[in-house]
Amino acid sequence: MRSHLATKRLSAYLDDELPERELRLVEAHVSACATCRSRLHGLRLVVSDLHRMPAVEPPPSSARSVELEAALRWGPPPRWTHRPFGQRGIELLRNLIQLSAMTAGAIAIIAMLVAWNAARERGANERSPAAVAPEQVERLPAEDVVGPPAPTIDGARYRDAGSIATTR
Amino acid sequence: MNASQVLTPPFTGSRDLSLASRHCYGDETAFREIHDCFSPMVYNVCLRMSGDPSRAQDLSQEVFLRVFKGLPRYRGNSSLKTWIYSIALNHCRGRLGRRGVETIRLDDQHWAQGPVDPARGPEENLLARDGERRLSAALLALPVRFREAVVLRDLEGLSYEEIAAVLRVRTGTVRSRIARGRERLRALLVEGNR
Numbered sequence: 001m002r003s004h005l006a007t008k009r010l011s012a013y014l015d016d017e018l019p020e021r022e023l024r025l026v027e028a029h030v031s032a033c034a035t036c037r038s039r040l041h042g043l044r045l046v047v048s049d050l051h052r053m054p055a056v057e058p059p060p061s062s063a064r065s066v067e068l069e070a071a072l073r074w075g076p077p078p079r080w081t082h083r084p085f086g087q088r089g090i091e092l093l094r095n096l097i098q099l100s101a102m103t104a105g106a107i108a109i110i111a112m113l114v115a116w117n118a119a120r121e122r123g124a125n126e127r128s129p130a131a132v133a134p135e136q137v138e139r140l141p142a143e144d145v146v147g148p149p150a151p152t153i154d155g156a157r158y159r160d161a162g163s164i165a166t167t168r
Numbered sequence: 169m170n171a172s173q174v175l176t177p178p179f180t181g182s183r184d185l186s187l188a189s190r191h192c193y194g195d196e197t198a199f200r201e202i203h204d205c206f207s208p209m210v211y212n213v214c215l216r217m218s219g220d221p222s223r224a225q226d227l228s229q230e231v232f233l234r235v236f237k238g239l240p241r242y243r244g245n246s247s248l249k250t251w252i253y254s255i256a257l258n259h260c261r262g263r264l265g266r267r268g269v270e271t272i273r274l275d276d277q278h279w280a281q282g283p284v285d286p287a288r289g290p291e292e293n294l295l296a297r298d299g300e301r302r303l304s305a306a307l308l309a310l311p312v313r314f315r316e317a318v319v320l321r322d323l324e325g326l327s328y329e330e331i332a333a334v335l336r337v338r339t340g341t342v343r344s345r346i347a348r349g350r351e352r353l354r355a356l357l358v359e360g361n362r
Contacts, residue, residue, distance in 0.1 A: 011347035015321070017328055042354045049303055050322035050353075052296075058211030059225055063203035066232045067196070074237065 005029055005036045013040070014047055184248035191239045199239070202248070203232055209249070209324065210256050216319045217260040219308040227263060231256045246333050253326075253334045257316055264312075306356040314349030321346050 005026060012018050013026045030037050190198035210231050215224035234255050242251060307315060320326045320334060321342075331342045 008347040046354045063200040
């Protein structure tokens with residue numbers, strides 16, 4: 001026993017919304033199948049009854065009442081304004097200039113902050129000598145150094161000592 | 169001259185955008201044109217979704233408030249008709265909850281006072297009204313997602329693609345919802361006749 005047609009297909013058939021090939025298939029099936037023929041008839045009755053239902057005349061209402069209600073709820077409606085030819089381009093250019101100016105300003109502020117931070121760190125380093133690298137320490141002249149005199153290197157003494165060692 | 173006589177719905181393409189931009193530039197007549205043209209459509213959708221004429225009137229007013237506020241954001245990606253349908257259904261869904269209806273008014277006087285067709289006799293008119301009343305009640309008993317699809321297709325006459333755009337779903341989903349909605353309607357009407 002072959003299966004029956006889906007309601008979806010029968011309904012689309014009534015609306016003439018099936019492709020030609022499917023349409024022919026449905027027609028062939030319905031002519032041979034009493035169940036599907038009866039279902040199709042039932043659907044057709046419903047559809048024709050719905051189509052016969054008259055549209056109801058709406059009670060009188062005016063657009064003015066809607067406008068007044070809208071004004072009461074939200075105030076005057078926002079309105080567009082006419083813009084002469086070319087104004088859109090000028091506005092775009094103005095926006096671009098504003099955007100670039102803002103970007104440049106932001107970059108300048110960031111650069112100033114970075115420079116200020118670097119200067120502050122340098123100042124802090126100068127105040128703490130321990131942190132100064134040995135090669136950066138300025139060598140003082142010998143006469144300014146307080147304390148016992150630094151031992152002087154007597155080259156002749158070493159020379160003599162070497163000669164003694166070699167003679168041993 | 170009435171604006172609804174001048175315009176032929178649905179507006180399409182540049183006309184929709186032009187109306188929206190006229191409204192946004194402060195032309196008060198633009199919104200009136202939109203309101204006059206689309207108010208029957210919005211009211212009927214709200215009525216089919218809520219099942220209550222007075223509620224539908226309130227919902228319809230609120231939908232147009234949202235349209236009025238939202239027009240500056242309309243970009244013309246869909247037609248104004250689709251856009252307004254979308255707002256209306258979203259609003260109904262939000263206000264009526266998951267079930268989509270507060271009470272099913274089977275004996276509502278509104279349904280008994282439908283338009284009279286002079287070509288039919290009084291008995292036929294009575295039967296037709298009774299049929300409409302039962303159909304409306306069955307429609308209100310459908311789950312919201314099926315009701316939306318059936319209302320848009322069979323009462324408002326939108327195409328599958330338009331319904332997909334309004335509900336923001338795929339065309340296959342629309343097809344499935346319409347079919348299931350119709351099938352349930354049929355079952356409800358059969359049950360009602362027993």
